[in-house]
Structures are given as structure tokens and as C-alpha cells.
Amino acid sequence: MSNLIKFENKNKPLRNKDFLTLGEMTSEEILFLIKDAIELKKIQKAGSSQPILPGKVLGMIFEKSSTRTRVSFEVGMLQLGGHAIFLSSKDIQLGRGETIEDTAKVLSRYVDGLMIRTFEHEIIEEFAKHSTVPVINGLTDTHHPTQVLADLLTIYEHKGKLAGLKMCYVGDANNNMCHSLIEGAAKVGMNISIACPKGYEPNEKIMNKAKADAKKLGSVIELDSDPIKMIKDADIVVTDVFTSMGQEQEGKKRLIDLQEYQVNESLCRYAKEDFIFLHCLPAHRGEEVTSSIIDGTHSVVFDEAENRLHAQKAVLKALMG
Numbered sequence: 001m002s003n004l005i006k007f008e009n010k011n012k013p014l015r016n017k018d019f020l021t022l023g024e025m026t027s028e029e030i031l032f033l034i035k036d037a038i039e040l041k042k043i044q045k046a047g048s049s050q051p052i053l054p055g056k057v058l059g060m061i062f063e064k065s066s067t068r069t070r071v072s073f074e075v076g077m078l079q080l081g082g083h084a085i086f087l088s089s090k091d092i093q094l095g096r097g098e099t100i101e102d103t104a105k106v107l108s109r110y111v112d113g114l115m116i117r118t119f120e121h122e123i124i125e126e127f128a129k130h131s132t133v134p135v136i137n138g139l140t141d142t143h144h145p146t147q148v149l150a151d152l153l154t155i156y157e158h159k160g161k162l163a164g165l166k167m168c169y170v171g172d173a174n175n176n177m178c179h180s181l182i183e184g185a186a187k188v189g190m191n192i193s194i195a196c197p198k199g200y201e202p203n204e205k206i207m208n209k210a211k212a213d214a215k216k217l218g219s220v221i222e223l224d225s226d227p228i229k230m231i232k233d234a235d236i237v238v239t240d241v242f243t244s245m246g247q248e249q250e251g252k253k254r255l256i257d258l259q260e261y262q263v264n265e266s267l268c269r270y271a272k273e274d275f276i277f278l279h280c281l282p283a284h285r286g287e288e289v290t291s292s293i294i295d296g297t298h299s300v301v302f303d304e305a306e307n308r309l310h311a312q313k314a315v316l317k318a319l320m321g
Helices: 027-045 068-079 100-108 121-130 145-159 176-188 204-217 227-231 248-257 301-320
Strands: 057-062 083-088 113-117 135-139 166-170 191-195 221-224 236-239 276-279
Touching (some): 027 176, 027 301, 057 068, 068 083, 068 113, 068 135, 068 301, 100 113, 100 121, 113 121, 113 301, 135 145, 145 176, 145 236, 145 276, 145 301, 166 227, 176 204, 204 221, 276 301
Parallel strands (some): 057 083, 113 135, 166 191
């Protein structure tokens, strides 16, 4: 762990009580969480108990469906000695018109932490504003910090470092995965190049903030419509589905607009020979990525999926411990 920044504040590893975006965190905080996730993973693999959150309860609000987010958070809380409660929008009054403010205030009286998977990012910001317990972003339309924390953990495991590596994201860049990858890369000194067609660029505000963060650590953020130019000499190649949840009506247009941005063997030959491939899953083989890549020797997508569990346990421990 010598090349991870040493984080001195052991009692309060996070400045804020919430985990909403990577852009709001310091480099030290992100690296601390990665380091702690590695330790928690070692303990779990050794079959040892982890009674870090005995009696603690995590409320999990899902306005968007999920496989990995729900299972990893629920299992994570159980492994840490706590409990998790699943709440869909149909299960609570929020889905029937109760205000976010009232819901946040009430649930804060019952549980020790809240994880929310929802639509507009403003919803989770409003929730955190009125909650008296930690709020964790399980996904919004513009950010997916828990996934990218797991991605950074996976990259570190396979590459032995983060700073100085080159990550290339290919496809629709105006989505939660790309935004959080940009933020995360900038915070750990990783270079990131983004290949996307016109009209699919990342959020300008997020890009500008990340570029300022990257400059402090000497890393670079690049954006171009040429995927070959962007993927050249990449250590990590990442993509996501062309059509995210809520965009289904745009599906046909997106397939046409993004067809030249498929991650396949022809494109990946411009990356480094030992590149690794990441995808948050679920994947649509034959659309954003070919089977030969996602099921091939460069793919670490199932290590990545597993690491959701360990990275999120680090977040739960830091916020609720």
C-alpha cells in the first residue's frame, strides 16, 4: 500500500457525514476507503467475523431496480454485523406524495444510515439535507460513486497503482458512470481520456471541476470524438450501456449514434497489451462491447462486481462505525 496516500485521521475518516459524489471528497479520503476495503476483503476471504456495526440498521430506498447494489449493500451490512431494510418507492409514502423532507426526517429516527438509488441527483441532495443519519448515493442519473470506488479498488488490485495510469472511457459520456469515473480519476492522479460522439459529452460543470482537481495532481483529462486516438496506450478500458434506465425511448437512435464506439478487438488493439476491461454491468453484448472482450482474458468485470461489496463495506464502516 506504499503508493496510496497515508490518511492520518483514524477517528473521522470522512469530513462529511454523507457519501454523495467522489467530487466532493478529498484524494486522501478516497484512498483511505480503498485501503480499508482491501483490509476488509482480506478479513472476509479469511472467513473471519467482522462485527464492526453490531445492531446498526441501514435503510435502502430503491426507486430504480438493481441487482448488484441491493445484494452488495445487504450482504455487506450482514457481514459487518448489522441489518439492512429494503424499501421500494411502493413500500413507503414517498411514492404516494410524502415530501422528501418529511421522509428523511422520519426515517432518520428509525435507522442508522440510508442508501438511496434514485433518479435526479437533486433528490438525494435534498434527502441528505434533511437527514440526521448518513446518506449514501447508490446511484443517481448523474453520479455512481459506489461503483467507481469499486472500480478504483479493482484497478489497484490488478495494476498495483492508480496514479499515472491511463483510463479510456468509450461511449455515452453524459451518464453517471462516466461522470464518477472522471471525478474518481482526477482525485487519484489517474489520466482519463473520453471518446464519445457529439451530443454525448460529459456534464460541463463536472468536467471543469475534475480538470481543476486533476491539475493539482498532474494528471490529464481528455475528450475527443475519435475512439482510436483516445484509447491509444490505455491501461484501462471502460464502457457502459448505450441506453441507460429511463432512456429506453431513445434506444434506436442511440444504437445508431454510438455504433462506432463499440469496444471490440479492433479498437482495443490500440490499448496497451496488458490493458484491463471494466464494465459496471449489466452489459449488452453486441452493442457497447463484444463478447470477445467482456468474456476475454482482459476482462475483470466479475472482480469489479465483487468489489462493490468490499468497497461499500468500507463506506458503511466509515460513515456508520
